[in-house]
Amino acid sequence: MHALTFRLSPGDDLRAALDHAFHARGLSAAFVLQGIGSLSVARIRYAGRDEAAELRGDLEILTLAGTLSAQGPHLHMSVSDAGGRVHGGHVTPGCIVRTTAELVVASLPDVRYTREHDAATGFAELVIRPA
Template sequence: MLAITLRLSPGDDLRAALDHAFRARGLSAGYVLQGIGSLSVARIRYAGRDDASELRGDLEILTLAGTLSAQGPHLHMSVSDADGRVIGGHVAPGCIVRTTAEIIVANLPGERYAREHDAATGFTELVIRAT
């Protein structure tokens, strides 16, 4: 396992920047060990919902986890607002870094992650293959 530390800057789209870093390094299977930082916009899709909700303001990233594959990231996070209320769910595009985001990504060189339709769930799910 190889760990990669990323620091995202103000204005970066969290999901797009992680996807870009994964692809730019030519990785085939990765997962986010942890992420912290702040957002000015969080777009989070809650369980059982089809569309993401948008939160704006001073938001702290409390947790960030997920898998990275050639078909894109699958990420979940929890954030707190300026009053300490916590909310979490699936990370949608459009989560904008406010001051910084510090993220540790693990690369698994012996595996390749893919996302394929799963008839049992009806969703595109993780498929793990040996390289």
């Protein structure tokens, strides 16, 4: 395992930035150890829903976790709004950094992650293979 640290800037799309970092570094498998920072827009898909909810305003990232593969990231996060209410779920494109996002990602060079259709769930699920 090798740890990588990233700082995202205002206006960056959180999900797209992680996907870009994964591909730019030629990684085969990685996962987010921790993420903190702020967002001006959070697009989160809640459990059992097909569409993402969009939250706007001063939002704090409380937690961020997930896997990174060649087919794209699978991320979950919780954010709090200016009133302290917490929202969480699946991260979709369009989560925009407000001031900063500080991320620690672990690269797993001996493993390759892919996402493949799973007949049991009907979704593209994580498949783990030797690199």
